[in-house]
Amino acid sequence: MAELTEFDKVKLLNIARETIQSFLNTGSQIQIDPSRLPLSLVEKGASFVTLTKSGALRGCIGSLQAFQPLYLDVQERAIQAATQDFRFHPVTAPELENLVIEISVLTPSQALEYTDPEDLIRKLRPGIDGVTIGFDGSRATFLPQVWEELSDPKSFLGHLCQKMGYNSNLWKEKHLSVETYQVIHFQENQ
16 A cells, blocks of 8 residues: 555545535546546555544445555445445435545455454454454454444454344354454544
């Protein structure tokens, strides 16, 4: 993952907002000329776009694998966060001005090998790592920012198991596939 300058961050936030605005007003995604962007935004990247309203989550969608240019990934995740997060009704055009956009750019995921539940707890790095768990074809992830609300590793893993659709003790009862990653995250000024 390339380092992002303050200019890059502001540019990505503007791209996300303009993309959502265009999609809500016209139903189409704005076209961006990649030759006019810094190289760091044209390189492949994985991102999450989070929308909040008065501090409450309003939508969050992301990708864990870098498979397309970062600016394009941000565009697609922004539209999805605004219109396809199943937990919320789609964002409306008038509502957009009251939303704060946050972007998380992910490093590549690394497998986390562990021997038993206690070893897993010891190897987690609260506040640093995003965590993806997998079991029997299902996967779920929490960005590193989730540690701010779920600072206890046992509670963090329990909630992550529930997000995946299982009971909160699954991580104690079964051996899960676990991957970690880090993020560069930034948001609009509130």
